[in-house]
Amino acid sequence: MPIPLGVLAVAGAGAAGGGAAFDLLETTILGTATESVTFSNLNTYSSYKHLQIRAVTRNTGGNDVGVRFNGDTTNSYASHALAGQNGNVSSFDSSNSPAMYLVTSPGGSESMNYGAQIIEILDFNSTTKNTTIRTLMGYASSNEQRVRLSSGLYNKTDAITSVSVVSWGGNTFSSGSRFSLYGIR
Numbered sequence: 629m630p631i632p633l634g635v636l637a638v639a640g641a642g643a644a645g646g647g648a649a650f651d652l653l654e655t656t657i658l659g660t661a662t663e664s665v666t667f668s669n670l671n672t673y674s675s676y677k678h679l680q681i682r683a684v685t686r687n688t689g690g691n692d693v694g695v696r697f698n699g700d701t702t703n704s705y706a707s708h709a710l711a712g713q714n715g716n717v718s719s720f721d722s723s724n725s726p727a728m729y730l731v732t733s734p735g736g737s738e739s740m741n742y743g744a745q746i747i748e749i750l751d752f753n754s755t756t757k758n759t760t761i762r763t764l765m766g767y768a769s770s771n772e773q774r775v776r777l778s779s780g781l782y783n784k785t786d787a788i789t790s791v792s793v794v795s796w797g798g799n800t801f802s803s804g805s806r807f808s809l810y811g812i813r
Contacts, residue, residue, distance in 0.1 A: 649813040650680070656807045661688055661800040665807045666792040674753055676811035681747040681793060685805040692796040694727030695747060695761060695780065697788045701726045709778035727794060728780030730763045742805075743767030743774075748812075752788040759788055 653673060656665050670679065687693070696705075707728040708721035722729055732743065745765040752759060759782040766775040782788075795801050 651676075651811045651813075652808060653679075653811050654809045658801055658803050658805045660803055663798075663800050664792045664794040665801065665805075666790055667807075667809045668790040670752060670791065671787065671789050673811050676813060677751065678812040679749040679752050679788075679791070680810040680812055681745070681749075681791070681807060682810065683745040683747070683793065683805065683807045684742050685745065685807075686742050686802045687795055688800045688802055692729060693732060693745070694729050694794045694796055696727045696792045696794060697759065697782050698786060698790055699792070700782075700784070704783045705780060706783065707778060707780035709776050711774065711776040713774045714772055728761065728778075728782070729796075730761070730776075730778040730780050732765060732767075732774060732776060741767055741769040747793070749788060749791060755785050755787050758783055758785060 654667055656667075658665070667681070673679065685693070703724040703726055705725045705728045706721070706723040707725070707730055708719070709730065710719050711717070720729075730747065743765060744767065745763060747761060747763045749759065749761050751757065761780045761782075763776070763778040763780075765778075766773075768774075793807060
């Protein structure tokens with residue numbers, strides 16, 4: 629059973645009583661399979677405190693997805709996650725990695741289903757602290773149900789000017805995958 633897309637609408641509704649304002653900044657819908665999607669020139673969104681990427685994706689093979697900032701492929705990232713899959717719980721962590729390994733997308737035998745991912749980039753304009761992110765993802769199919777909560781660290785104090793969501797292991801995001809960037813005031 630695919631994840632209802634309503635989870636993305638609820639996540640963007642903001643807090644009750646007029647809390648945070650979410651503004652849609654950009655959307656990319658893939659016409660062909662691609663390994664990564666990059667949002668550039670984020671410095672033009674300096675009026676926002678945080679950024680959020682909401683994605684509905686499927687993957688052509690394995691299902692690991694990573695996040696990189698500013699085109700940086702050095703071992704400057706750390707991440708950890710708590711996952712539930714088919715009634716089992718697991719966790720993982722990584723440090724000194726070339727990306728933050730944070731979310732999954734249906735892949736392999738699950739490639740006919742789409743999964744939902746929400747990636748929040750906190751204080752992306754700060755140059756006095758490391759940038760952190762938190763993610764939530766999930767999907768369900770006839771073979772597998774998965775949910776994952778993750779967080780990551782960019783071990784540099786650079787302001788974030790671009791963010792890439794990357795499919796690993798030579799896999800690609802399938803045509804029809806959607807990535808939307810939101811600003812949070």
